[in-house]
Each structure stands twice: as C-alpha cells, then as structure tokens.
Amino acid sequence: MNILVTGGAGYIGSITTIALIAAGHRPVILDNLHNASAGVIERIAEVAGTRPAFVHGDIRDRALLDALLVREQIDAVIHFAGLKAVGESVAQPLSYFDNNVHGTLVLLAAMQAAGVRTLVFSSSATVYGDAPELPLREDAPTSATNPYGRSKLMVEQVLADLARSDPAWSLTALRYFNPVGAHPSGRLGEDPQGVPNNLMPYIAQVAVGRREFLSIYGDDYPTPDGTGVRDYIHVMDLADGHLAALDHGHGRPGLHVFNLGTGAGVSVREMLAAFGAACGHALPHRIVARRPGDVAACWADPTRAREVLGWQASRDLRTMCEDSWRWQSNNPRGYAA
Secondary structure (H helix, E strand, C coil): CEEEEECCCCHHHHHHHHHHHHCCCEEEEEECCCCCCCHHHHHHHHHHCCCCEEEECCCCCHHHHHHHHHHCCCCEEEECCCCCCHHHHHHCHHHHHHHHHHHHHHHHHHHHHHCCCEEEEEEEHHHECCCCCCCECCCCCCECCCHHHHHHHHHHHHHHHHHHHCCCCEEEEEEECEEECCCCCCCCCCCCCCCCCCHHHHHHHHHCCCCCCEEEECCCCCCCCCCCEECEEEHHHHHHHHHHHHHHHCCCCEEEEEEECCCCCEEHHHHHHHHHHHHCCCCCEEEECCCCCCCCEECECCHHHHHHHCCCCCCCHHHHHHHHHHHHHHCCCHHHC
C-alpha cells in the first residue's frame, strides 16, 4: 500500500518507515522538521535500501494534504506528527491543542475528502491518567493530567465519534507505553532537542559524557527498590506493532484500541544498571526530590494486542540498552554530529 507517514522523520516514525519498506509498502513521509532532522531521510535510505518520498510540510496545511493524498494515491495514514513533551504542554497548551488536535482534524477532513479511510494513530498511555489499578487494560478509565495527555485523549474521542458516524472508517489508536532503544544499525535513534524529557535518552547522554549525572526523582516510592517503575518497549517492537495494526485495521470498520507495551515494569535503578552494563561503566547519579505528578508504577496489559493483532514485544531490556548505546556512542551529538 501507499502509506502517508506524518511525522515520519521523527524517532518512532523513521524506524516504522523502515519497517514499512521491509514489508513491501511504499511510505510517503510528511514532516515539518520541528523536532526532526532532514538528514534522517538519507539514513532511512541507507538502512532500508530505498529512499522514501519526502514532503516538507505541516499537517495543518489543508491544501498541501489535499494535493498529496491524491498525487501519491495514498491508501492509509500512520499519524505520528505531534508535540510530545509533558512539561512543555503545561507551559504552552495552545500550541499542543493546535498541533495535536487541530492538526489531526485537518488531516481527517482531508482524508475524508480524498476517500482515504484507514488511519493508525499514535496515542499514549498518558490517556489513562493516574490509574488506580495495574496492569492497565484498554477498558480502564481514561483521564488526563496535563495538556499533552488531554490532546491525545481528545483525538481518541474524535476518532470514536467519527467511527460511529461512518462505518467506512477504520481507525486504530495505539497507546504506547515508554518507547526506548534504537535501530540496531546504530544509524537511527532518539535525538531529543534540548534537555531530554525521558529517562533512557538522558541516561545515554550521561553515558556519552554530554551530561554530568542522572537525577533520580525520588527513591521512596512503594516499589521494590524505591524508584519509579515503567513499562519500556523497544522502538523496533513498536514499529512492528504499527505494521500489525495496519494489516488488521485496513478494511475493518470501527475504532480499534490497543496497548503497545511489554507487560512488565522496570525501575529507574534497574534501567541505570542495565545501561551501565551496555556501555561498560557505572553511571553517576543523584537522588533528588520527587517530581509532582509522577506515579510510582505503570505498566501495560498487552493481552489484547497479542490476541487480536498477533503482536507481542520480543526485545528485552539488555537489547534496548545495547541498541540505544550503539546509537548514542556512534552519534554523540545525535543527527547534528
């Protein structure tokens, strides 16, 4: 199929694009390069053996979308394009609702006009809010504690209404847990702008010498070692999950919701030790006060994805850390190196 990949030059989008090419699809990347590098396209070509079509543009540009969907004869859309930093969303809520919610509305309207009715949407486990019960299943109550999470939840609600309004639509929301790792080639990985918001890229930058030490926010949580526990999933497994969702969803009407996680939690201390083993030396760290809003533990119940999509995560913590270290050590300054 011809697949429009919005945000396809980003961390997850670029690696999913490689998986699409390997599966015989023809991806077309649309990215405004707000949080990505144009050099990613050449690296995709290097790793995949095929240079994907690339359009530098924004999902809020309706005229561009109208022309693109028709010209490239798009069959389905995988929608990654979105702002994704929780702290930034609190400081700039209008930007998040404009890009994440309004941008998706423009995209859906253009798809409707072009007769493209298959969408796989990049959602997030943040839609569960501060969940009272673990592991998290897709039928758990949803809520949001910040504008980023609210923007994802609002889009999911739009998709639900759209699916009810017209049975021609096939809409899938994938609720990611914590994507980590990199492409095993070491050529593509996570390259956050500024101070990383997530644990593994921060640890990787400490390991490569870009940052002095890791701050561990609290070691008095009710967890086995006192530090926060999260469900980390290798980005390659995540890419495979998108292909499985695309295969399942295309031509199957309705809204389909799946967790993409491993079903197991890893603590901050466990992650720190595993990354130290991958890079060959212990990593400096300090215990500091808890951050407001952080929960003690969060992990997925991925049963539905296994039973319905035939997908499950297969890469372990050691592989996550080794692949991430290969990426960071080969690209100490990210794509700017």
